[in-house]
Amino acid sequence: AQSVTQLGSHVSVSEGALVLLRCNYSSSVPPYLFWYVQYPNQGLQLLLKYTTGATLVKGINGFEAEFKKSETSFHLTKPSAHMSDAAEYFCAVSDKGGADGLTFGKGTHLIIQP
Amino acid sequence: GAGVSQSPSNKVTEKGKDVELRCDPISGHTALYWYRQSLGQGLEFLIYFQGNSAPDKSGLPSDRFSAERTGGSVSTLTIQRTQQEDSAVYLCASSVSGTSTDTQYFGPGTRLTVL
Numbered sequence: 314a315q316s317v318t319q320l321g322s323h324v325s326v327s328e329g330a331l332v333l334l335r336c337n338y339s340s341s342v343p344p345y346l347f348w349y350v351q352y353p354n355q356g357l358q359l360l361l362k363y364t365t366g367a368t369l370v371k372g373i374n375g376f377e378a379e380f381k382k383s384e385t386s387f388h389l390t391k392p393s394a395h396m397s398d399a400a401e402y403f404c405a406v407s408d409k410g411g412a413d414g415l416t417f418g419k420g421t422h423l424i425i426q427p
Numbered sequence: 428g429a430g431v432s433q434s435p436s437n438k439v440t441e442k443g444k445d446v447e448l449r450c451d452p453i454s455g456h457t458a459l460y461w462y463r464q465s466l467g468q469g470l471e472f473l474i475y476f477q478g479n480s481a482p483d484k485s486g487l488p489s490d491r492f493s494a495e496r497t498g499g500s501v502s503t504l505t506i507q508r509t510q511q512e513d514s515a516v517y518l519c520a521s522s523v524s525g526t527s528t529d530t531q532y533f534g535p536g537t538r539l540t541v542l
Contacts, residue, residue, distance in 0.1 A: 345527050345528050347530075349533075354535070355535055356431070356518060356520075356533035356534050356535045356536055357518070357520075357533040358533070359530050359531075359532075362528070362530065364527075364528040403470065405470075407527045407528075413472070413475070413483075414460050414462070414472030414473075414475055414486070415460075415462075415470075415472060415531065416472070417469060417470035418469075419469045420469065420470075
């Protein structure tokens with residue numbers, strides 16, 4: 314069965330600092346990987362996804378993630394944090410086909426310190 | 428264009444009552460998903476529709492939960508005899524065709540509180 318582990322339920326960074334949110338997955342087949350962001354009282358919005366091809370994926374709002382098969386990781390980064398980045402971030406995997414939906418990690422709450 | 432919409436946005440009910448949650452997917456999306464988001468369980472996948480068919484209902488938490496989709500569009504998630512553990516945010520998503528690589532677009536959710 315596929316699974317996703319997000320290290321750190323809360324991550325705090327200063328405005329302007331590097332953001333690094335960690336995601337490791339377990340899958341029996343090459344996975345498709347997603348990062349979603351959830352702002353308070355809103356649904357989930359796709360930040361970026363990895364399907365095939367280039368392992369460094371660029372998304373919206375300056376975020377990017379790198380698929381590392383050898384490390385079974387898909388960490389999310391942003392060079393310089395902005396106050397508006399404060400939100401809940403979810404890593405998700407899909408490997409058995411859309412019919413199984415997405416398997417999500419527990420989420421990481423990103424806090425931006427002024 | 429219009430995104431995924433859900434109604435009601437909030438629902439408070441008494442234990443033992445039935446509730447219906449509605450999802451309007453993005454027009455033209457053939458795939459529709461229901462998820463549940465709760466503090467204890469995180470985000471759980473419940474059920475998937477391709478058109479009007481749900482190939483696998485095993486993700487539904489109990490036989491009190493049912494879902495249907497009509498006309499390849501609107502979907503309703505029904506919870507019968509609600510229990511306090513059903514309190515959660517129920518999220519609906521849709522995608523173009525339901526493949527593994529499709530982006531799922533989420534609605535704002537329905538917050539269900541069972542007293």
